[in-house]
Amino acid sequence: MPLxxxxxxxxxxxAFADAEVIxxxxxxxxxxxxxxxxxxxxxxxxxxxxHKMVYAALKGKMDGELHALQLRTKDK
Amino acid sequence: MTENLALKNIKDDIENNDVVLFMxxxxxxxxxxxxxxxxxxxxxxxxxxxxxxxxxxxxLRQGIKDFSDWPTIPQLYVKGEFVGGxxxxxxxxxxxxxxxxxxxxxxxxx
Numbered sequence: 657m658p659l660x661x662x663x664x665x666x667x668x669x670x671a672f673a674d675a676e677v678i679x680x681x682x683x684x685x686x687x688x689x690x691x692x693x694x695x696x697x698x699x700x701x702x703x704x705x706x707h708k709m710v711y712a713a714l715k716g717k718m719d720g721e722l723h724a725l726q727l728r729t730k731d732k
Numbered sequence: 733m734t735e736n737l738a739l740k741n742i743k744d745d746i747e748n749n750d751v752v753l754f755m756x757x758x759x760x761x762x763x764x765x766x767x768x769x770x771x772x773x774x775x776x777x778x779x780x781x782x783x784x785x786x787x788x789x790x791x792l793r794q795g796i797k798d799f800s801d802w803p804t805i806p807q808l809y810v811k812g813e814f815v816g817g818x819x820x821x822x823x824x825x826x827x828x829x830x831x832x833x834x835x836x837x838x839x840x841x842x
Contacts, residue, residue, distance in 0.1 A: 703820045704802075711803055727819050 659717075664689060671713030672697050674732070682726070690726040698731045738795035746809050750838055751781035754796045755806040759783040766818035767806040773825055774808075777834055811837045 661679055668677050668691065675695040682688040691710070698706045706729035714725075745752050751774065757763030759771045759781070774781050786793040786805055793805070800807055800814050808815045810833060815821070824830040 703823065704814065704816055707817075707820065708801065728823065 659686060659689070661686070661689075663717075664691065664714075667714055667717055668693060668710070671709070676732075688724045690728070692728040692730070694730045694732055696732045698729050700731075703729065735791055735795065738789065738791040739799060741792070742796055742799050745782060745784055746812050749782040750811055751779055752784060752809040753781050753806055754784045754786055754809075756785070756787050758785045763787060764805070766804075769818055770806045770808055770821050773821055773830070777831070779834060779838065810834075 661681065665677055665679055669675060672693060672695040674697070675693050677694075678692040680690040680692075682690050693710060697709065701709070707727050710727055710729060742754075753759070753767075753770060753774065755762060755764070755767035755771060757767060759775070762768035762771055771783065784792070784796075786796060796805070796807060797803055802814065802817065804817050806818055808817070808821060815833065816824070821830065824833070
């Protein structure tokens, strides 16, 4: 289900207030995104935990299209 | 009842195989680019693994997501532990962490 870049960015920033977010549209169709998120919230957490935090923030908003979101998460 | 069977099969697979990849399609014929990527990485490392095709059974497909508390496929398990999906595997390959993991948990040297 297509999601606007602004919506995706807002969802991420709502959950990670200090985050630097770089969103890339991979296919030009608003349906395949790559999100690089840098946030202090990720400190000390494994990659799996970091990605789970992002998935939790987007829960229900992406309507099962999470496979179309590539994630790179980093601690600040 | 079949949901419990799916869960039991998942647990058995993870316990009885050193490396398990829950994927779309199988290792010979992946049916998704992300699954193909992870299967390809394992082959590059020369790691033997069991491929489990989640497309064959909707309860398996949902079951592994519930079991791992992870919403996407593929999912890689090494020695009973969830390592990650495609993005994480890619990062770990690039950083050398995956090599280290295999050397530590299996007896693979590259």
